[in-house]
Amino acid sequence: MNVQLTSGTSQVVPITIGEDKLVEGSQLVLSAIRPAWSKDKIKFKVFTDGITNKLVGCFHSDYPDDVVLVRVYGQKTDMLIDRTSEIRNIQFLHKAGLAPRLWATFRNGLAYEYVPGDILSVDMCKDPAIFPLIATMMARIHRLDCGPDVPRVPSLWKKAKQFMAIMPIHFDNPEKQASITSNNKAEHLFPRRLENLIPCRDRLDQEYLLLQSHLSAEGSPVVFSHNDLLLANVIYNADRNTVTFIDYEYANYNYQAFDIGNHFAEFAGVTEVDYSRYPNPEFQRDWLRVYLETFNEPTVSNGPGYSSKVTNNDIDRLYVQVNKFSLASHFFWGIWGLIQAEHSAIDFDFLGQIGEQTIIEQPNGGTNCIIEQPDGATNCIIEQPDEQTESLNSQMMQQTVSLNSQIVEQTIIEQPDGATNCII
Numbered sequence: 001m002n003v004q005l006t007s008g009t010s011q012v013v014p015i016t017i018g019e020d021k022l023v024e025g026s027q028l029v030l031s032a033i034r035p036a037w038s039k040d041k042i043k044f045k046v047f048t049d050g051i052t053n054k055l056v057g058c059f060h061s062d063y064p065d066d067v068v069l070v071r072v073y074g075q076k077t078d079m080l081i082d083r084t085s086e087i088r089n090i091q092f093l094h095k096a097g098l099a100p101r102l103w104a105t106f107r108n109g110l111a112y113e114y115v116p117g118d119i120l121s122v123d124m125c126k127d128p129a130i131f132p133l134i135a136t137m138m139a140r141i142h143r144l145d146c147g148p149d150v151p152r153v154p155s156l157w158k159k160a161k162q163f164m165a166i167m168p169i170h171f172d173n174p175e176k177q178a179s180i181t182s183n184n185k186a187e188h189l190f191p192r193r194l195e196n197l198i199p200c201r202d203r204l205d206q207e208y209l210l211l212q213s214h215l216s217a218e219g220s221p222v223v224f225s226h227n228d229l230l231l232a233n234v235i236y237n238a239d240r241n242t243v244t245f246i247d248y249e250y251a252n253y254n255y256q257a258f259d260i261g262n263h264f265a266e267f268a269g270v271t272e273v274d275y276s277r278y279p280n281p282e283f284q285r286d287w288l289r290v291y292l293e294t295f296n297e298p299t300v301s302n303g304p305g306y307s308s309k310v311t312n313n314d315i316d317r318l319y320v321q322v323n324k325f326s327l328a329s330h331f332f333w334g335i336w337g338l339i340q341a342e343h344s345a346i347d348f349d350f351l352g353q354i355g356e357q358t359i360i361e362q363p364n365g366g367t368n369c370i371i372e373q374p375d376g377a378t379n380c381i382i383e384q385p386d387e388q389t390e391s392l393n394s395q396m397m398q399q400t401v402s403l404n405s406q407i408v409e410q411t412i413i414e415q416p417d418g419a420t421n422c423i424i
Contacts, residue, residue, distance in 0.1 A: 010091070011104040013111075017072045019054055022046055026056045026070040029111050033104045034060070034068065052077055052249070052340075057114065067114035068103060079166055080339065081249045089248040098141060099248060115244045117237035122269050122277055125231055131283075132290045133243040134234060138263070139294035141245070142223035142256055154222050155252040156328060157212055163335040164204055168342040211328050218257065220321045225259035226251050230266040257318065260291070261326035284322070288315050 013032045017025025023044045030037055037060050045057040054072040073083070090112065093099035100113035124130050146152075226233070227250040235244045264284065267277045279287065289310055296308040 010087075010102045010110075013104050013106040016107040017070075017109060019072065019075070022054055022056050022070075022072060025072070025106075026058055029070055029104060029106060030058055030068065033111060034058075034066075037063070053109075067116075068111055069114050070109065070111045072109040080163070080336065085252065086249050089251040092146065093141070093144075093248060093251075096144060098137070098144075098245070100244070100246065115235045115237075115246060117235040117242075117244065120231040120234040120236055120243075122231065122267065122274075124236060125234075125267055126279065126283060129241075130236055130243070131287055133236070133241070134263075135287050135291040136294045137243050137245060138226070138229070138259065139291045141226060142221075142259070142295055143297075143299075144224045146224055146253070150253065152222055152253050154254050154258075155227070156254050156258055156332070157208075157216075159250075159252075160208060160328075160332050160335065163332070163339060164201070164208065167204075167335050167338050207331065211331060215255070215325060215328060218255075218321050218324060220255040220257040220325065222253050223256045223259070224251070225254040225256070227254055227259060227262065229259065229263040230270060232270070255325060257321035257325040258328055260288070260318075261322040261324075262329040264322065265326050265329045281319070284319055285315050288318050288322070292318065 011033055013029050015025065015028050017028075023046070026044060027039070027042070030042065041061045043059045043061075045059070047055040047057065052074045054074070056070040056072070058068040058070060060066065073081075087102065087105060087110065090099055090102045090110075094101050100115050102110060102112045104111040118124075120130075120134075125134070226245055226248065228247065229245065233245060233247045235246060236242075237244070264279050267279055268275045269277065292310040292314055293308075296310060296314075298308050
């Protein structure tokens with residue numbers, strides 16, 4: 001589906017809203033976009049669930065169906081997010097009927113249409129009446145074509161490099177720096193200073209290159225992706241039996257399998273992380289079948305003889321790609337969390353969330369950052385000791401494993417000392 005990009009008709013309000021003046025600033029935005037609204041009938045609600053931005057709901061008693069949301073960008077989030085692209089994405093997707101309408105922008109935020117419904121919960125995301133709606137919606141977005149003005153290249157590697165370049169090696173805030181060794185929930189996982197816990201830039205580059213080399217060879221299609229489909233970015237409307245995706249801050253072309261794998265990783269939750277919630281193979285296969293049935297629908301560009309039938313081999317291939325790309329999701333958002341811990345004013349324990357990963361010491365001083373999967377598989381980002389990184393590629397070997405009675409190719413990385421084999 002080719003929806004041309006447009007500059008849109010949203011208003012530009014020349015103000016900056018301070019994080020301590022959210023309601024007052026929202027009133028100024030409403031004065032520009034809803035001048036007929038009488039101030040004495042407006043109510044405001046400041047939402048506190050976001051971990052990147054501040055959000056204010058604006059309600060007028062005479063217009064109950066016309067709720068305006070005012071989002072104030074988080075402190076220094078322009079380091080992470082291209083706001084011009086975000087506005088383009090919202091307008092583009094609204095024209096395609098897949099996103100709420102943008103009403104206005106201001107210097108450090110925007111105002112947009114409220115989408116009625118409930119934020120997806122950790123239970124709802126596996127509901128057999130709801131997950132097919134999500135899979136179908138993602139497939140519809142993945143079928144979009146942004147046109148010639150937006151290059152169809154995966155954004156993952158460039159964005160990860162940008163994050164790595166600004167990732168802190170220590171915290172300027174003494175309290176945050178001290179929290180690494182303080183008595184918090186991650187104390188047993190973080191017994192050393194941050195500088196020793198986080199790999200040096202050279203070793204991080206090795207991790208990046210390993211992921212890039214392996215995942216780029218998977219052949220995952222490059223599609224227009226949401227790239228941040230955590231559960232709070234999915235709105236379910238039970239009355240209409242629909243889902244709407246919101247917050248397209250990171251939307252761009254990317255690998256199909258990254259977008260899906262990232263969504264599956266989000267099943268574990270945000271404030272209370274539980275990796276046992278990661279979807280099992282049976283659920284994933286059901287989800288992927290629904291997704292492929294929409295993604296493979298014929299278009300005018302398909303020639304004679306095209307078949308949209310979804311086979312078990314199609315599902316197996318995508319299943320493997322998705323779970324491999326979930327590694328890149330952990331890598332990407334782990335670095336993001338460190339940047340947010342340094343700069344964000346949001347009251348959220350970014351460091352504690354990083355501590356939810358298990359750090360396993362190896363006899364030779366290396367570490368494995370392991371995300372346990374409920375079916376016994378593991379997602380591993382392997383930090384090799386410096387003297388071993390240069391020989392890492394020579395240690396990769398191809399093996400086959402049986403997956404749901406289907407034989408699919410997986411890559412296994414063997415540790416030099418034989419201590420750990422990690423399925424990627």
